[in-house]
Amino acid sequence: MEDETYVRRRRWSSQEKRAVVEEALKSGNVVGTAKRHGIQAQQIYRWRERLEERQEPATFLALSVAPEPVTPSPAPVLDEDSKDCRPASVPDRSPRVEIVLSCGRRIIAEGAFDTDAVLKLARGLEAFR
Numbered sequence: 001m002e003d004e005t006y007v008r009r010r011r012w013s014s015q016e017k018r019a020v021v022e023e024a025l026k027s028g029n030v031v032g033t034a035k036r037h038g039i040q041a042q043q044i045y046r047w048r049e050r051l052e053e054r055q056e057p058a059t060f061l062a063l064s065v066a067p068e069p070v071t072p073s074p075a076p077v078l079d080e081d082s083k084d085c086r087p088a089s090v091p092d093r094s095p096r097v098e099i100v101l102s103c104g105r106r107i108i109a110e111g112a113f114d115t116d117a118v119l120k121l122a123r124g125l126e127a128f129r
Contacts, residue, residue, distance in 0.1 A: 017047045017051070018047075018051060020033065020037055020039075020044060020047065021044060021047050021048045021051055024044050024048075025048075030044050030045070064100060066098075068096070094110050094111040094112075095110070095111070096108065096109070096110045097109045097110075097113075097118070099118070099122050101122060101125055101126055102126065103125075103126070105125055107121060107122055107125070
């Protein structure tokens with residue numbers, strides 16, 4: 001017992017942890033960054049995971065809405081013998097929602113769908129990143 005040395009644990013503030021994680025990400029060398037700060041590389045990975053958990057919103061997912069490209073159709077031409085002067089009918093389209101997740105996955109829902117179910121699915125897929 002006399003030969004053992006007591007190593008005091010160091011307390012790191014949130015700003016210090018964030019700075020070390022950012023340094024490791026910027027340099028691309030987690031092991032070298034860990035050695036410079038006198039910690040294990042695994043500690044940097046844990047800090048990074050915890051910081052990412054805090055930054056992710058709990059209730060909203062980022063998505064972009066883009067209009068569906070519309071191909072122009074030629075205007076209808078009525079022949080002189082036609083007595084029907086009503087405009088041409090426009091085909092009904094079912095509603096469509098496309099969600100692009102941060103990992104690149106896409107969720108496309110067409111027609112009648114349960115919004116809550118689609119959001120739960122998107123959150124579940126985001127959790128697997």
